[in-house]
Amino acid sequence: MDFIKDTLADQFWFSIILSLAIFGGIMTAVAYCILLERKVSAWIQDRYGPNRVGPKGLLQPLADGVKLLFKEDIVPGHIEKTLFILAPFISFVVALIGFAVIPWGGAFRWPWMAEDAAPLYCQVATIDIGLLYILAVASLGVYGVVLGGWASNNKYAFYGGIRAAAQMLSYEIPLAMMVLVGILTTRSLRLEEMVTAQLGVDSAAPMAALFGLNGFAWTLFYHPLAAVILFITALAEANRAPFDLAECEQELIGGFHTEYSGMKWALFFLGEYAHMITSSAFMIAIFFGGYCVPGWTWLNTSDSVLAMLLRGGVFSFKILLFIMAYMVVRWTLPRFRFDQLMQLAWKSLVPIGGALVLLQVWILYKDLPQWVSIVGNVTILAVVALIGVVVQKPITGRQRSLIKKERIVRMREALVQRG
Amino acid sequence: MVNETTQSAAGRAWTETDVVYVDQPELTMSERLYLPQVFGGMKTTLRHMFKMRLRKEKVVQYPEQKRQLRKEIYRGVHRLNRDDQGRVACVACFMCETACPAHCIHIEGVESPWPDREKYPIKFDIDELRCIYCGMCEEACPVDAIELTPEYHLVGSSRDEMIFDKEKLLMVYDRTKDEKPRKNPMITGY
Amino acid sequence: MLSQQLVYWAYGVGGFGALCVYFGLPKEGRPERRGLFVLLLAVTLGGLVLLFDRLLGESANRFVFSILALLGVGGAVRVVTHPRPVYSALYFILVVLSTAALIIYVGAEFLGVALVIVYAGAILVTYVFVIMLSQQSTEATESRFASVLDYDRSAREPVWAVLAGFILMATVAAIIVKRDWSDWDEVSAAAMTEKNTLELGKMLMTEFAISVELAGVLLMVAMIGAIAVAKKRIPHASDAVESPPRGEVGKTVDPF
Known part of the structure; x- marks a missing residue:
């Protein structure tokens, strides 16, 4: 009994147990994400969705899994075999190892631990550069798609792979900028410290100072614009609609996974959904307060096991909300054209992102109160809108739609030509 | 100069004023900023997502619920009609086989044992997988022997099973004659 | 004394490595000596293992270091010798990852992860992108353009390339081996x-x-x-102002 207690109280063994639990949890969650996606798409289209297997269709993932396992695994003759087999595993593994640094529940102590003992972290690895680790892992994710597309030796797959590479390279830049804004606001690279910074306990956050309530210092509240941009880039990085040009069922008949079937295809999809969960967790930890609930001081700071479990629940609930948002966006918006995609990244997100980074650096340099950033965000948004009015061109959107002034000029030219 | 293709319906030549240029609408502020429109779209989809009533009204849970069909005009599985004596009404004239655009009907006619007609089909196969359910056979038939029924639960586990022979087509008639009576039973008097 | 011996070890291993790379380099019109290459690679890596063993003595991290270093060196050899550029790029990723792991292992986490982000995440994706654009995955040797497409598969001057590379490496290795590492524990403790x-x-x-x-x-x-x-900018037909003005001529109809 003491042995079990000691093992659980040791961070190393606790991390190993936690990682196994998270692996199981994530795999289940991914399977149910696929069910949820089908359900959400059905609801949005006024249908019921899968409701035959089990009560309300809840056993559908099981049926899907069995189907995919027993499906014929076709390996076409004209492919690059090593890479073809390797690619789905890369995208799956890369999507899973990002979970190592997600701060699920913060610090806590078991009841049998001494009051002054070092608290355990409900997190697989508490490393100094947790955020960079996630970025590094995410940047490797593109290889699965690119290699899968190339190894298939099929033009549609190839286009999918090429598009994925260009898209991910472009959107990594605004993503990194927004992460930088998060780092500069919370002043740490450790994800668990970023979350505790968002509790606003020490800082002079207005709510903490006035009412003694914590949890109101989310980066979201200071940098709403940055949060929106981060969400957009996360959609693009996860290859989700409206940025799913790598798959593109209508024009590329599935894109990079055109030649895949059976379990290898399933691995790509498990990887995609796992990536969705990772990126949501990542955004929540940086911008959306992690596990903290605004105003519930006990939950946010207590080191009891119950509070830790509740915090884990809050974190998971936030992830669920994000995934629902991903899905609603997918079933609402049509896909971008490729030039629009690039335009959005390079001509709007990167400049706005740069402005936001400069704003936050300026606040830190001048040691201004953090609320200045809200004013700054609104100003940047206004400037963007103003530029839109002056330039009179869509940020994204149709090419070459003539504005009224342009039309009149064209008409005059035509009249002059006619004499 | 002015040839036929450049003349308007009124008979005179096209002029510049006849040409209608359709402009793309100018983008409004919120369309240029893109995000407000995204939220507008999401409002619509979310409204549908949380509207259970629409779902209940529109969705047919197929094997349990059946669609309400307009039985007179629905074109489902074929049937071979029987005449008032219970014999097959077909006279093996091959009109339906000729009319069929999908070539899914195959008839073999032999001399009829009955005095009221010369031939009758000894074999009458329809490949239901090939059929496009256009109803041309129905229209071509001089004796209204072949008809399309409102039955649409057409399933089978092999291709052979989906080739309906004479017996099967007559069975379809027996099954559906109450639902959809023969169109003109007395027209030929067979 | 020990260090002097190790320098010769390093040169010896380097020499075998040079031979190994030379025989591994793909060259058009030369018979493929795969067996010799594999043998020499094994000898080189074995020599490296012995070298690491002498160098690291009984320190606790010698296994991890040896494994990561062998992965890195082996990957690097394949980067140079693999006849197909895409695989070369992939082996380069292996090299980057094992190097990053080594760097993290000595306590420079930021440097290691930055290496992965910058090299594996950005630069090599671009490499793979370019390689993929320039050649399809089909075997070009079967086509009649084989000799034309061979430009990036075949080594032009294998002897000089190997010689230059390994003189540089031998120099670096000798300097590393000759350095007095007695203050290493303090330095690494400070870095950790x-x-x-x-x-x-x-x-x-x-x-x-x-x-x-x-x-x-x-x-x-x-x-x-x-x-x-x-x-x-390449002029395109649609750039010319030849097209008739849209709208405002004749009747203009609101589309909605």
């Missing part, structure tokens, strides 16, 4: 402090500020140059 990322940042922004700025300016110049080269 909790906030080494913070220290690195401070150092970059104070001591090496000019170097950082210069590197930034250099990259900026390169980027501007690339844009200037790429910006040449």
Whole structure:
């Protein structure tokens, strides 16, 4: 009994147990994400969705899994075999190892631990550069798609792979900028410290100072614009609609996974959904307060096991909300054209992102109160809108739609030509 | 100069004023900023997502619920009609086989044992997988022997099973004659 | 005394490595000596293992170091010798990852992860992208353009390339081996402090500020140059103002 207690109280063994639990949890969650996606798409289209297997269709993932396992695994003759087999595993593994640094529940102590003992972290690895680790892992994710597309030796797959590479390279830049804004606001690279910074306990956050309530210092509240941009880039990085040009069922008949079937295809999809969960967790930890609930001081700071479990629940609930948002966006918006995609990244997100980074650096340099950033965000948004009015061109959107002034000029030219 | 293709319906030549240029609408502020429109779209989809009533009204849970069909005009599985004596009404004239655009009907006619007609089909196969359910056979038939029924639960586990022979087509008639009576039973008097 | 011996070890291993790379380099019109290459690679890696064993003695991390280092060296050999560029790029990723792991292992987490982000995540994706654009995955040797497409599969001057590379490597190796490593424990202990990322940042922004700025300016110049080269606009038919003016002529109809 003491042995079990000691093992659980040791961070190393606790991390190993936690990682196994998270692996199981994530795999289940991914399977149910696929069910949820089908359900959400059905609801949005006024249908019921899968409701035959089990009560309300809840056993559908099981049926899907069995189907995919027993499906014929076709390996076409004209492919690059090593890479073809390797690619789905890369995208799956890369999507899973990002979970190592997600701060699920913060610090806590078991009841049998001494009051002054070092608290355990409900997190697989508490490393100094947790955020960079996630970025590094995410940047490797593109290889699965690119290699899968190339190894298939099929033009549609190839286009999918090429598009994925260009898209991910472009959107990594605004993503990194927004992460930088998060780092500069919370002043740490450790994800668990970023979350505790968002509790606003020490800082002079207005709510903490006035009412003694914590949890109101989310980066979201200071940098709403940055949060929106981060969400957009996360959609693009996860290859989700409206940025799913790598798959593109209508024009590329599935894109990079055109030649895949059976379990290898399933691995790509498990990887995609796992990536969705990772990126949501990542955004929540940086911008959306992690596990903290605004105003519930006990939950946010207590080191009891119950509070830790509740915090884990809050974190998971936030992830669920994000995934629902991903899905609603997918079933609402049509896909971008490729030039629009690039335009959005390079001509709007990167400049706005740069402005936001400069704003936050300026606040830190001048040691201004953090609320200045809200004013700054609104100003940047206004400037963007103003530029839109002056330039009179869509940020994204149709090419070459003539504005009224342009039309009149064209008409005059035509009249002059006619004499 | 002015040839036929450049003349308007009124008979005179096209002029510049006849040409209608359709402009793309100018983008409004919120369309240029893109995000407000995204939220507008999401409002619509979310409204549908949380509207259970629409779902209940529109969705047919197929094997349990059946669609309400307009039985007179629905074109489902074929049937071979029987005449008032219970014999097959077909006279093996091959009109339906000729009319069929999908070539899914195959008839073999032999001399009829009955005095009221010369031939009758000894074999009458329809490949239901090939059929496009256009109803041309129905229209071509001089004796209204072949008809399309409102039955649409057409399933089978092999291709052979989906080739309906004479017996099967007559069975379809027996099954559906109450639902959809023969169109003109007395027209030929067979 | 020991270090003098180790220098000869290092040279010996380097020599075998050079031979191994020479026989591994793909060259058109030369018989493929796969067996010899594999044998020499094994000898080189074995020699490296023995070298590491002498060098690291009984220190606790010698297994991890040896495995990662062998992965890195083996991967690097394959980067150079693999006949197909895409695989070369992939082996390069292996090299980057094992190097990053080594760097993290000695306590420089930030450097290691930055290496992965910058090299594996960005630069090599671009490499793979370019390689994929320039050649399809089909075997070009079967086509009649084989000799034309061979430009990036075949080594032009294998002897000189190997010689130059390994003289450089032998120099570096000799310097590393000859260095007095007795103060290593102190240095690494200092580097292993909790906030080494913070220290690195401070150092970059104070001591090496000019170097950082210069590197930034250099990259900026390169980027501007690339844009200037790429910006040449090819005239397209739709750019001409020949097309009739849209709208305002005749009747204009509101589409909605």
